[in-house]
Amino acid sequence: MLLGLHQVDSGTATLFGRSPGDLEARYGIGVMMQEVTLAVEMTVSQLVALTTSYYPAPMSADDAMALTRTTEFADRAYGKLSAGQKRQVQFTLAVCGRPALLFLDEPTVGLDVQARETLWATIRQLLAQGTSIVLTTHYLEEAEALASRVAVLARGRLVAMATVDDIRGVVSRKRISCLTTLTANEVAAWANVTAATREGARLQIVARDADDVVRRLLAADGTLRDLEVQRAGLAEAFTEITQEAA
Amino acid sequence: MSTTSLMSPRDAPHAPAPMPMRRVFGAYLAEARFETVRHLKTPAFALPFLIIPVALYLFFSTVALNAANTPPDPALRVGIRMFTGFGIVGVMGPALFAFGMAVAVDRDFGLLRLKRALPMPPMAYLLGKMGMSMLFSALVMLMMVAAALFKGLDIPLVRLAAVWAISVVGTLPFCAIGLFIGSRVSGRSAPAWVNLAYLPVTWHVGALARHHRPVCGPGGPPCDEDGLTQRRAV
Numbered sequence: 001m002l003l004g005l006h007q008v009d010s011g012t013a014t015l016f017g018r019s020p021g022d023l024e025a026r027y028g029i030g031v032m033m034q035e036v037t038l039a040v041e042m043t044v045s046q047l048v049a050l051t052t053s054y055y056p057a058p059m060s061a062d063d064a065m066a067l068t069r070t071t072e073f074a075d076r077a078y079g080k081l082s083a084g085q086k087r088q089v090q091f092t093l094a095v096c097g098r099p100a101l102l103f104l105d106e107p108t109v110g111l112d113v114q115a116r117e118t119l120w121a122t123i124r125q126l127l128a129q130g131t132s133i134v135l136t137t138h139y140l141e142e143a144e145a146l147a148s149r150v151a152v153l154a155r156g157r158l159v160a161m162a163t164v165d166d167i168r169g170v171v172s173r174k175r176i177s178c179l180t181t182l183t184a185n186e187v188a189a190w191a192n193v194t195a196a197t198r199e200g201a202r203l204q205i206v207a208r209d210a211d212d213v214v215r216r217l218l219a220a221d222g223t224l225r226d227l228e229v230q231r232a233g234l235a236e237a238f239t240e241i242t243q244e245a246a
Numbered sequence: 247m248s249t250t251s252l253m254s255p256r257d258a259p260h261a262p263a264p265m266p267m268r269r270v271f272g273a274y275l276a277e278a279r280f281e282t283v284r285h286l287k288t289p290a291f292a293l294p295f296l297i298i299p300v301a302l303y304l305f306f307s308t309v310a311l312n313a314a315n316t317p318p319d320p321a322l323r324v325g326i327r328m329f330t331g332f333g334i335v336g337v338m339g340p341a342l343f344a345f346g347m348a349v350a351v352d353r354d355f356g357l358l359r360l361k362r363a364l365p366m367p368p369m370a371y372l373l374g375k376m377g378m379s380m381l382f383s384a385l386v387m388l389m390m391v392a393a394a395l396f397k398g399l400d401i402p403l404v405r406l407a408a409v410w411a412i413s414v415v416g417t418l419p420f421c422a423i424g425l426f427i428g429s430r431v432s433g434r435s436a437p438a439w440v441n442l443a444y445l446p447v448t449w450h451v452g453a454l455a456r457h458h459r460p461v462c463g464p465g466g467p468p469c470d471e472d473g474l475t476q477r478r479a480v
Binding site: 024026033049054 | 264265266269284287355357359365
């Protein structure tokens with residue numbers, strides 16, 4: 001809707017205070033879509049040059065390709081690039097107009113680890129320079145690593161929107177892991193312990209009040225060592241939120 | 247290259263501002279140039295549609311003109327008809343295939359959707375493709391004029407130039423047919439649908455069907471001074 005591709009059913013959608021269909025509003029956005037095949041015959045530099053022509057004050061094509069590390073295949077035809085390189089080129093097209101608002105739909109699908117790290121670094125750089133980014137992703141670690149605010153959609157409805165920490169906070173449980181002589185059954189019977197299992201030498205505990213359980217563990221086993229306490233990740237929070245919404 | 251050289255604070259992302267007219271014009275030009283280069287880089291398109299009409303004209307005009315030798319000079323009328331007929335076939339190719347089929351493929355591949363989301367000037371996609379089609383038509387018709395001169399077609403250069411110009415402008419209605427097809431069918435089925443328009447029109451202009459025999463004179467209706475009037479009577 002904010003890209004002007006769909007009409008709203010109710011309410012209003014505005015982009016920089018204008019209708020999303022307004023061309024001047026769209027001068028401020030960059031777009032990377034998930035399902036798109038660019039002109040396979042054209043070189044990367046030709047594709048970037050065409051896209052920069054749409055914007056009032058874009059980067060030069062060379063600068064855009066340097067920013068996204070695509071210069072090395074600037075003269076290769078788009079159709080001859082690997083899937084990951086194609087995503088990098090699409091990212092270049094999204095940022096080359098120096099947009100104030102960037103829409104990225106699953107930007108790292110198909111990227112190898114190195115290319116993903118490069119793309120994340122560029123996204124952080126753009127954020128630091130004041131670009132707002134709407135990132136759609138199924139990789140929760142990506143949202144955890146990049147996002148300041150997270151919105152969770154389930155069945156087409158917004159079910160949560162908050163900072164990453166607040167979303168994690170939805171899940172109050174914490175994971176405790178340690179090397180101890182205490183048995184799983186013994187610990188599972190304690191108050192505030194949701195579950196306790198032994199995995200190899202380690203005892204894994206899921207606790208509602210981790211501080212209380214840790215104090216009791218240390219008191220009960222003087223030889224306890226290698227203690228780890230982990231907050232719930234975004235993935236667990238996501239699962240809990242979407243299950244509640246279902 | 248340092249990061250700051252790419253996006254200094256002066257260049258930092260900004261709220262949208264109007265686009266200067268010079269850049270809007272540049273965007274239209276860039277789109278037309280992009281479309282032209284894109285199709286020139288596709289030998290499967292460029293070669294057949296640049297060469298085939300001329301090659302067919304040269305081949306059939308040799309065969310037909312040898313047969314059309316009855317007075318009052320039907321060979322000239324058949325020659326003109328073949329020149330204009332194959333000229334129409336020549337301008338149809340870019341308009342139906344490079345325009346119409348490309349629209350269908352761009353829709354399938356999500357490219358059109360991306361361009362709609364990007365701030366591409368609203369008419370740039372269509373005007374760019376129209377410009378590309380007319381440029382290809384101009385090239386095809388230049389080759390047709392050269393072939394006509396080579397075959398010794400005895401009409402004034404001014405009239406040849408007029409036919410060239412009319413044919414180039416005449417690309418546009420075929421662009422409309424191409425757009426109609428391209429905006430309604432999928433990329434996979436587009437070649438079949440485009441051929442469904444292309445082949446009957448090719449037949450209709452008489453390029454392939456009627457050139458092998460004179461259309462007036464012995465065995466047919468009487469010839470008058472205007473071969474095209476007779477042509478309509480047939």
